[in-house]
Amino acid sequence: MTTAQKPVSLPKADRWANFWHSPGIRKLRRNPLALSGLAIMLLFLLMAIFAPLIAKPSGNCLRDLNMTSANQVYNPLGAPFWKAVLAPPQSCYKMERLSFSQEPSPPSQQAIFGTVNGYNIFYGLIWGTRTALKMSFIIVGITLLVGIIIGAISGYYGGWVDNAIQRLIDVIFAMPGLVLTVVILTIMRANNPGGDPTLPIIVAYTVAGWAAYARFIRGDVLKTRKLEYVDAARGLGASDWRQIAKHVIPNSLTTVFTLAVLDLATVPLGVAALSFLGLGFEPGFSEWGQLVDFSRQWLKPAYWYTLTFPVVFILLFSLAFNLFGSGLRDALDPRTR
Numbered sequence: 001m002t003t004a005q006k007p008v009s010l011p012k013a014d015r016w017a018n019f020w021h022s023p024g025i026r027k028l029r030r031n032p033l034a035l036s037g038l039a040i041m042l043l044f045l046l047m048a049i050f051a052p053l054i055a056k057p058s059g060n061c062l063r064d065l066n067m068t069s070a071n072q073v074y075n076p077l078g079a080p081f082w083k084a085v086l087a088p089p090q091s092c093y094k095m096e097r098l099s100f101s102q103e104p105s106p107p108s109q110q111a112i113f114g115t116v117n118g119y120n121i122f123y124g125l126i127w128g129t130r131t132a133l134k135m136s137f138i139i140v141g142i143t144l145l146v147g148i149i150i151g152a153i154s155g156y157y158g159g160w161v162d163n164a165i166q167r168l169i170d171v172i173f174a175m176p177g178l179v180l181t182v183v184i185l186t187i188m189r190a191n192n193p194g195g196d197p198t199l200p201i202i203v204a205y206t207v208a209g210w211a212a213y214a215r216f217i218r219g220d221v222l223k224t225r226k227l228e229y230v231d232a233a234r235g236l237g238a239s240d241w242r243q244i245a246k247h248v249i250p251n252s253l254t255t256v257f258t259l260a261v262l263d264l265a266t267v268p269l270g271v272a273a274l275s276f277l278g279l280g281f282e283p284g285f286s287e288w289g290q291l292v293d294f295s296r297q298w299l300k301p302a303y304w305y306t307l308t309f310p311v312v313f314i315l316l317f318s319l320a321f322n323l324f325g326s327g328l329r330d331a332l333d334p335r336t337r
Helices: 010-021 021-027 032-049 060-066 072-073 079-086 121-157 159-173 178-189 199-222 228-235 238-252 254-263 265-277 289-297 305-333
Strands: none
Touching: 010 021, 021 032, 021 305, 032 121, 060 305, 072 079, 079 265, 121 159, 121 199, 121 254, 121 265, 121 289, 159 199, 178 199, 199 254, 199 265, 254 305, 265 289, 265 305, 289 305
């Protein structure tokens, strides 16, 4: 009489080694452009985390952090340090205003990137990195989750459910994404024009963006649901939702995951465009689009710094995610190995 043996589970160290030496990760590690993109991404992440240490709090931010001196933020043993790094008040996102002069002032010791409309460009760019990363990951995360759920339902059930969802996606694709976002955002902000635009922007981007993820997921699910392990799970009595959540979706995420990484680069561009159109954050908020909007009336060689520094930040941010996303897509696609 034979007895069934328990499956052997690899130790965590072995699983990490297998992952690190897998063909996809090996190819990613050998891609200098992807590694360059990852390095720039990490640089922006560190800049966002330690924004209070790079661009010291001032004004109302200093008051709301219960600080009497800006140098207190450098003391990791004090409560202001952790509050500034982990949960800064909204006043800290207000750009430091050094004067009320509309004319820009050139880079100096007080404002190393200069000022525009009296605002410190350096402060706005550093704290704006937090805004860019926060909006990017929240918008892409929610949009990706909605797209995965709807796309998986569409591909798994097929029939009239699939047909109805695909026709809705066709309607969304019939209108350019930015136009649809602007329309939804305008409607949502009509009743509260001076309020915080964060939630309306997230909702507008989610409504306009989930369809692309859903279509990619649907295509992968149509292939995955026919595989043997899904039939085996169905034969063992697994419910539809268990099959979708445990077997279908985890094996259908490669394409949509790389697409999400690439989309992280486009969100700051879209948010900057909304601020340029007057639909984004209020004037003075630390957001890169605000600085681009301020600089458009000073497009002269003498005021080169008003546009150059914000554009460099936006381009490097987009370039980093595009380089890493392209490298990740090539590494995870078995046809390119």
